[in-house]
Amino acid sequence: MNKDKLGIYIHIPFCVSKCNYCDFYSIKWDESTERKFIKCALEEIKMYNALNKRYSVDTIYIGGGTPSIIKDKNIYKIINEIYKSFDIDDDLELSIEANPNSLTKEKLKNYRQFKINRVSIGIQSLDNKILKTIGRIHNCEEAVRAIKMTQDAGFENMNTDIMFNISGQTISNVLLTIKEIIKLEVPHISFYSLKVEKNTPFFNMINNNELNMPDESLEREMYYMGRKEMESNNIYQYEISNFSRKGFECKHNLRYWTHKPYIGIGPAAHSYIEDTRFNNVDNINKYFDYIKSNKKAIVNRKTIDNKEKMFEYLILRLRLTKGFSSNDFYRTFKINFLDAYKDIIEELETFKLIKISKDNIRLTKKGIDVSNYVFTKFLI
Numbered sequence: 001m002n003k004d005k006l007g008i009y010i011h012i013p014f015c016v017s018k019c020n021y022c023d024f025y026s027i028k029w030d031e032s033t034e035r036k037f038i039k040c041a042l043e044e045i046k047m048y049n050a051l052n053k054r055y056s057v058d059t060i061y062i063g064g065g066t067p068s069i070i071k072d073k074n075i076y077k078i079i080n081e082i083y084k085s086f087d088i089d090d091d092l093e094l095s096i097e098a099n100p101n102s103l104t105k106e107k108l109k110n111y112r113q114f115k116i117n118r119v120s121i122g123i124q125s126l127d128n129k130i131l132k133t134i135g136r137i138h139n140c141e142e143a144v145r146a147i148k149m150t151q152d153a154g155f156e157n158m159n160t161d162i163m164f165n166i167s168g169q170t171i172s173n174v175l176l177t178i179k180e181i182i183k184l185e186v187p188h189i190s191f192y193s194l195k196v197e198k199n200t201p202f203f204n205m206i207n208n209n210e211l212n213m214p215d216e217s218l219e220r221e222m223y224y225m226g227r228k229e230m231e232s233n234n235i236y237q238y239e240i241s242n243f244s245r246k247g248f249e250c251k252h253n254l255r256y257w258t259h260k261p262y263i264g265i266g267p268a269a270h271s272y273i274e275d276t277r278f279n280n281v282d283n284i285n286k287y288f289d290y291i292k293s294n295k296k297a298i299v300n301r302k303t304i305d306n307k308e309k310m311f312e313y314l315i316l317r318l319r320l321t322k323g324f325s326s327n328d329f330y331r332t333f334k335i336n337f338l339d340a341y342k343d344i345i346e347e348l349e350t351f352k353l354i355k356i357s358k359d360n361i362r363l364t365k366k367g368i369d370v371s372n373y374v375f376t377k378f379l380i
Contacts, residue, residue: 003054003055003056003087004054004055004056004261005055005056005057005058005059005089005260005261006051006055006056006057006058006086006261006262006263006273007057007058007059007060007061007252007255007260007261007262007263008057008059008060008061008082008086008262008263008264008265009060009061009063009252009262009263009264009265009269009270009271010041010060010061010062010063010067010078010264010265010266010269011025011063011064011065011264011265011266011267011268011269011280012037012062012063012064012065012066012067012070012266013025013026013027013037013064013065013266013267013268013284014026014027014028014029014033014034014037014064014065014066014069014070015027015028015029015064015065015066015069016028016029016066016069016099016102016137017135017137018135019134019135019136020133020134020135020200020201020202020205021134021135021163021194021196021197021200021201021202022200023197023198023199023200024064024065024268025065025267025268025282026064026065026066027284029066029069029070033284034070034071034074036288037266037284037288038070038074038077038078040287040288040291040292041078041265041266042077042078042081043291043294044265044266044291044296044297045078045081045082045085045265046081046085047296048085048263048265049085049086051086051263051273052085052086052087055086055087055261056086056087056088056089057082057086057087057088057089057092058089058091058092058093058251059092059093059094059095059251059252059255059262060079060082060092060093060094060095060252061095061096061252061253062075062078062094062095062096062097062116063095063097064097065097066097066098066099066102067096067097067098068096068097068098068099068102068103068107069099069102072106072107072110072111072114075096075110075111075114075116076110076114078265079094079114079115079116092115092117093117093118093157093250093251093252094114094115094116094117094118095116095117095118095119095120095159095250095252096111096116096118096119096120097120097121097122098119098120098121098122098146098150099121099122099137099138100121100122100123100138100142100143100145100146100147101137101138101142101146103121103146103149103150104149105149105152105153108149108150108153108155109153111153112153112154112155117155117157118155118157118158118159118250119150119155119157119158119159120158120159120160120161120190121143121146121147121150121158121159121160121161122136122160122161123143123147123160123161123162123177123181124136124161124162124163125140125162125163125166125169125173125177126140126143126144126176126177126180126181127140127169127173127176127177128140129168130166130168130169130173133166133167133168134163134166134194135201144180144184147160147181147184147186148184151184151185156187157187157188157248158186158187158188159186159188159189159190159250160181160186160188160189160190161189161190161192162174162177162178162181162189162190162191162192162226163192163193163194164191164192164193164194164219164222164223164226165193165194165213165214165219165222166194166214167211167212167213167214169214169222171218171221171222171225174222174225174226175225175226175229178191178226178229178230179229182229182230182233182235187235187244187245187248188242188243188244188245188248188249188250189230189235189242189243189244190241190242190243191223191226191227191230191241191242191243192241193219193222193223193241194213196213220369223369224369227243230243231243234246236321237321237368238320238321238322239253239254239257239319239320239321240319240368240371254320256316257316257317257319257320258316258317258320259272259309259312259313259316261273261274264279264280266280266287267280267281267282267283267284267286267287267297268280268281268282275303275304275309276301276302276303276304277301277302277304278298278300278301278302279298279299279300280296280297280298280299281297281298281299306333309333310333310335311378311379313329313332313333314375314378315375315378318361318362318363318367318371318374318375319371320362321362321363321368322360322362323360323361323362323363324360324361324362325359325360325361326338326359326360326361327359337361338356341378344377344378347377348367348374348377351366352364352366352367353366353367353370353373353374354367354374355367
């Protein structure tokens with residue numbers, strides 16, 4: 001029997017210190033809490049093994065937090081438990097996030113032995129002043145060294161995160177980082193604009209007039225110039241904030257944008273399966289209590305109705321530069337997209353925000369630049 005494909009996300013909720021912009025759930029690492037977390041995460045994985053009857057796993061993403069700060073043997077335990085609980089595809093993409101100053105040659109060697117085949121390194125910038133502003137605990141020399149060390153360990157599939165729209169940042173500063181990453185032959189770049197969220201140090205600093213963000217025109221120019229630099233070096237945009245060489249697109253993230261099922265393990269982890277979204281409690285001690293009581297740590301569950309699913313289908317697939325097929329839309333919803341959204345399509349085409357070719361619908365580059373505006377048009 002051919003099984004459907006499933007992705008698994010593991011949230012490692014530990015950091016040495018929290019960055020000034022970060023609103024992801026994480027706590028300060030300590031050995032005792034790591035030990036408790038691993039024990040509970042292994043039990044939580046087992047709670048989902050009934051899914052093995054229907055699904056095989058083709059992507060695993062170990063994120064955080066900072067996964068690379070926990071013991072290598074505990075990364076192995078997590079991966080091993082997934083292998084014991086699920087059928088695993090031969091072409092599995094197994095990613096792990098890492099901070100530059102937490103990687104070592106031995107750690108990378110072990111990751112390779114654990115069948116990890118993709119490493120995502122949180123660089124953000126190769127300017128030490130910018131790194132200090134955003135609260136990163138590595139410097140640019142450590143970042144470059146981590147990339148080279150990862151490549152030397154045999155990892156071809158790599159990502160680096162690059163952030164723009166930071167206080168004190170210039171276009172030339174952003175381009176210098178991108179050019180250096182390209183020179184280092186990293187095949188995938190996540191290039192995203194800093195959005196200041198509530199409950200972060202940056203949010204408080206802005207409210208207290210201690211931080212000035214770039215204006216909107218400068219933020220957009222950073223994006224345009226960064227995109228141009230990458231595409232002129234054969235690193236192509238395939239999603240609003242993601243660029244790669246051909247064949248190095250992130251399979252796990254594509255799962256999110258194409259409504260494919262995934263489960264999340266760990267505190268604050270999210271899941272989507274069989275038209276239902278749910279998430280775990282975002283408190284590690286409460287998470288421990290749930291798992292120790294032999295219960296999944298789910299605190300919110302919502303079944304997505306057809307109208308909401310259709311809206312999500314449109315906005316997620318339109319994030320992708322290839323867009324979507326009107327035939328696929330019809331197969332999924334039994335609705336003719338071109339008829340159902342005729343007036344909206346005409347308006348978006350008038351302003352050159354959307355392009356329709358045969359049965360393909362996608363945003364133009366101009367449409368990508370104002371994607372949030374486009375998305376609101378489909379919220380009917």
